[in-house]
Amino acid sequence: MRYRVRHITEYTYGAPVSLCYNMAHLLPRDTGNQFCLNQKIQINPPPVYKTEGVDYFGNQTFYFSIQEAHKKLVIDVSTDFDITPLNFREQDINNAITCGELRRLLATPNTPELRMAKEYLLDSPQINRSAELKEYAESTFSNESSVLKAALAFTHKIFTEFKFDPNTTTVATPLEQVLKQRSGVCQDFAHLAIGCLRSVGIPARYMSGYLETLPPPGQEKLVGADASHAWFAVFTPEFGWVEFDPTNDIMPSEQHIVTAWGRDYSDVTPLQGVIFEGGGSQQLAVSVDVRRT
Structure with missing residues (x-):
């Protein structure tokens, strides 16, 4: 079975943020029965620095920093998968x-x-x-x-x-x-x-x-x-x-799509980071769409 997952994370800040550094666990990994065919990540405002990596547990990570004032941060990740069912007798x-x-x-x-x-x-x-x-x-x-x-x-x-x-x-x-x-x-x-x-x-x-x-x-x-x-x-x-x-x-089996694993949630938080000079109150909106292709 092939799937396309689109995960949109949107932060809206009460006051403009001048600088932020972030690490995301939003790029799903390959497993014994799950294979990532392609992936695309879009960030607005565009980051001045970004790089992909692998953490201690082998999960895909994405680091980025934004160095312009912004009141909204949008992270849009789309991934295509091929998944083989797991059936234990x-x-x-x-x-x-x-x-x-x-x-x-x-x-x-x-x-x-x-x-x-x-x-x-x-x-x-x-x-x-x-x-x-x-x-x-x-x-x-x-x-x-x-x-x-x-x-x-x-x-x-x-x-x-x-x-x-x-x-x-x-x-x-x-x-x-x-x-x-x-x-x-x-x-x-x-x-x-x-x-x-x-x-x-x-x-x-x-x-x-x-x-x-x-x-x-x-x-x-x-x-x-x-x-x-x-x-x-x-x-x-x-x-x-x-x-x-x-x-x-x-x-x-095939309807579960693995993004990451660790000891507990703190190891695989979807997005974590720090912001400087601003922020104030903030609102989070998340949209996830899983489609069979």
Whole structure:
């Protein structure tokens, strides 16, 4: 399947900004089943300096600076993809390495992949392991359970026990509060799953990207109605990193488009930077359009 993604980010400032430096994670990466065919990024006002790079996690980065006074910043990114569906067989899920065996391998890692996976057992800027998170997850990830089967069951657990509500959390909401109130958005559910998995000794990482949404039958899809999305991935030696989406209770396949991954949201923030001499109040508008081509 081929897709075209257009992501428009627009900042409007209350006072003119004279200078800004920015780094963007808006250029999706290649993966085992996702291939970027071409991409185009337009910035207004035009930057005096821009360069592409790769961060510690292998994500595509785009650095730019604007050195003229402006009250509006627009970043327009268009990318074409070719995506091959990922289909895990039930026997693969049921017969994957057990949680107990994975923990034993991670205790004395003897391959580069296992040693790198251990990084995703540690606390990160927005995710801290805790006794509360461990208690919520440990019955699902028993030593005898298949890692993938347990992760799939835990994905369903979050989906059924939590309510999607964008009005109950912010980027800074602690996981313990999300767990207590049983509500949040896709970022909260991904962070919660990762925190729980790390708390029971299973490596997990944060996935950032897009999800194609389809309109109800007979209705036309609205331009810009899609959205950025977040989910998580679990490591196993035989399959590598396997993805799960607790917001939708599925294992991502061809409708999930990966932009970047890291320890948590702070590693893959779509746009971050600094502004000088101005800004004041600011308004953010984001439009995402995912189209099959």
